[in-house]
Amino acid sequence: MTKYFFRFYLLFILGACQGNTVPQFRVHPLDSKVVQASETFYADVLPKLSGKRIMLVTNPSGIGNQPNKIITEFAKYNVKLEHLIGLEHGFLGLDEEFSQTPVTMDLTFSRPLYHIYKIKDSELKELLTEVDIVLFDVQDVGMRCYTYVSVLKRLLDGIASSKAEMILLDHVHVAMHLPPMGEKMDSKHLNFAGEFPSLLITGMTLGESANFYNKEYLGSKSNVTVIPVKGYKRGMYFEDTGLPWITPSPNLPMVETARNYLSLVMLEGINVSVGRGTQAPFVYFGAPWMTEPAVLSNTLQKFGNKSYYFSPVFFKPTFGPHKGKICSGLRMNLVNPNFDPMELSYELIRAIKNQYPKDFRWNKGSQNHWADQLWGNDHFRNAINEDLSYESFHQSYMSVEATEKAKISSYLMY
Numbered sequence: 001m002t003k004y005f006f007r008f009y010l011l012f013i014l015g016a017c018q019g020n021t022v023p024q025f026r027v028h029p030l031d032s033k034v035v036q037a038s039e040t041f042y043a044d045v046l047p048k049l050s051g052k053r054i055m056l057v058t059n060p061s062g063i064g065n066q067p068n069k070i071i072t073e074f075a076k077y078n079v080k081l082e083h084l085i086g087l088e089h090g091f092l093g094l095d096e097e098f099s100q101t102p103v104t105m106d107l108t109f110s111r112p113l114y115h116i117y118k119i120k121d122s123e124l125k126e127l128l129t130e131v132d133i134v135l136f137d138v139q140d141v142g143m144r145c146y147t148y149v150s151v152l153k154r155l156l157d158g159i160a161s162s163k164a165e166m167i168l169l170d171h172v173h174v175a176m177h178l179p180p181m182g183e184k185m186d187s188k189h190l191n192f193a194g195e196f197p198s199l200l201i202t203g204m205t206l207g208e209s210a211n212f213y214n215k216e217y218l219g220s221k222s223n224v225t226v227i228p229v230k231g232y233k234r235g236m237y238f239e240d241t242g243l244p245w246i247t248p249s250p251n252l253p254m255v256e257t258a259r260n261y262l263s264l265v266m267l268e269g270i271n272v273s274v275g276r277g278t279q280a281p282f283v284y285f286g287a288p289w290m291t292e293p294a295v296l297s298n299t300l301q302k303f304g305n306k307s308y309y310f311s312p313v314f315f316k317p318t319f320g321p322h323k324g325k326i327c328s329g330l331r332m333n334l335v336n337p338n339f340d341p342m343e344l345s346y347e348l349i350r351a352i353k354n355q356y357p358k359d360f361r362w363n364k365g366s367q368n369h370w371a372d373q374l375w376g377n378d379h380f381r382n383a384i385n386e387d388l389s390y391e392s393f394h395q396s397y398m399s400v401e402a403t404e405k406a407k408i409s410s411y412l413m414y
Contacts, residue, residue: 025239032242035230037169038063038137042073045167045227050078055131055164057085057151061248062137062169067108082131085155086115087138088147088249116151117192124154128162136168139248140206141258142175144185145265145374148248149202149209150195156213156222165223170207172243172414174258174337177235179203180404181342183397185376189368194376199404201262201341204411205229212411226413234414237337251281258282260332262341263348269371269381270349271361273327277319284315286329287322289359290352293330299351307339308332346380346390353384 041063054074058064074081084106102118105111114127128134134155138148152168159166182200196202197217202209207226214222232241238255245255251274252258260282267274267285275284286293297310310330317323349371353360362381363370371381383393 027240027242029242029244033231034172034241034243036243037171037227037229040227040230041137041167041169042069046073046079047077049133051080052132053080053082053130055083055085055127055134056081057087057134057136057138057155059087059138059248061139061171061246064137065246071109081109081111083127084109084111084113085151086113087151088117116154117147121154121158124158125162128158128164131164134159134164134166136166136206136210138206139171139246140173141248141252141261142173142178142202142204143262143265144182144196144198144200144202144376145193146261147193149198149206150192152206152210153196153213156210156218156224159223160214160218160221165225166210167225167227168207168210169227170205170229170413172205172229172232172236172238172241174238174255175201175203175262175341176205176414177237177338178262178341180401180408181340183376183379183400184404186372189373189377191365191373194373198408199401200375203405203408205413208408208411208413211413212408215411216407228413232414234412251276253281256283256334259334259337263344264332266345266349266371266374266380269363269369269374270352271321271359271363272329272352273315273317273320273322275315275317277317277323278315280315280331282332284313284327284329284331286313286315286327287359288325288327289356290327290329292355293328296351296355297330299355300348303347304339304344307336308334308344342394343390346384346393350384350387350390354387 063070070081086104102115104113104115106113116124136152136155140146140148155166178201180199180201180203184197184199185194196209197213198204198209204212207228210224210226214220214224238245247253252261264274264282264285272285272287272290275281278284290296293312297312300310310332312328313331314326314328316326365373369378369381372378379396
């Protein structure tokens with residue numbers, strides 16, 4: 001009996017040990033060693049702002065996720081919330097489209113919400129004379145076309161000629177392991193999704209971007225204080241931080257969608273749906289005319305070194321291109337976050353164009369092709385039209401990336 005009991009006990013212990021070694025695919029927030037900038041702000045910074053007037057730029061991806069805490073903590077330290085700045089997706093981060101009016105009233109704070117993409121620079125400068133501090137706290141994804149970095153630029157421009165200062169609560173994002181990638185914006189393609197003077201993938205956090213822009217383009221005329229994330233080392237994937245992902249905009253509800261966005265955002269330059277208005281934005285993409293998605297999936301298998309794969313899917317978008325129509329297409333399945341998003345963007349659109357030459361179209365905006373406004377110039381679109389390989393295309397601007405990487409290196413904080 002003792003012998004059998006010993007064997008059973010040994011098997012139980014081995015099984016328990018094996019169970020304890022099951023790998024986690026992300027760190028639980030309770031086990032995180034990373035301290036968000038908002039914690040430092042409330043503990044160490046806010047108590048020193050007594051009597052200050054605040055312009056608040058946030059949404060639920062920042063301290064805007066606890067509006068009652070803002071109200072009570074500001075009141076506790078006699079800090080006055082003077083103005084709110086509305087980002088592209090509104091204060092609650094729920095709006096699919098830009099506000100059509102420059103100013104709306106926020107019911108939570110009973111304060112005017114100024115939509116920065118609708119008000120004039122002169123009006124912004126006037127608002128800045130009425131505050132002491134611009135408090136900036138939103139989650140970014142590390143791309144020039146994600147408009148929060150454009151908002152940052154406009155505010156820094158205004159602060160440069162005012163007495164106000166900026167306190168920016170920094171965030172890490174899903175592209176922290178990537179260097180700057182892509183090309184810069186040609187002035188003739190300038191738009192709200194391309195105002196910040198960086199490559200398409202910036203290679204920086206918003207805090208790093210603020211210091212970079214202030215020094216390189218404003219001669220350090222803006223008074224900027226960046227509250228860093230503590231305990232983070234560059235190269236850590238977002239899942240390794242233990243930080244919870246809080247949706248910064250309606251179509252990036254998960255870390256997976258934010259990573260996919262790094263590549264699939266360029267699909268907004270062609271006549272397909274990227275799944276906006278579905279349960280899987282920037283995961284699904286397709287069109288009613290994409291009738292053989294499995295063939296496209298097979299074409300794409302040779303790219304990415306097995307970092308991702310695509311599977312056929314049907315969906316019906318409720319917003320954007322092909323709204324209300326049944327689309328066939330593909331679902332992007334990410335296996336390894338360490339992939340080249342620019343290669344995927346390029347080869348994916350190139351493959352769609354080659355497989356569906358009669359249906360494929362480049363979307364045109366009011367002035368230029370939308371792909372040009374996203375990429376920054378017409379090189380991306382023209383190279384695909386010429387059916388160049390990604391290697392050939394990338395060779396044409398590799399020196400730009402190398403120069404930019406060296407230029408921003410002194411501003412990296414992590």
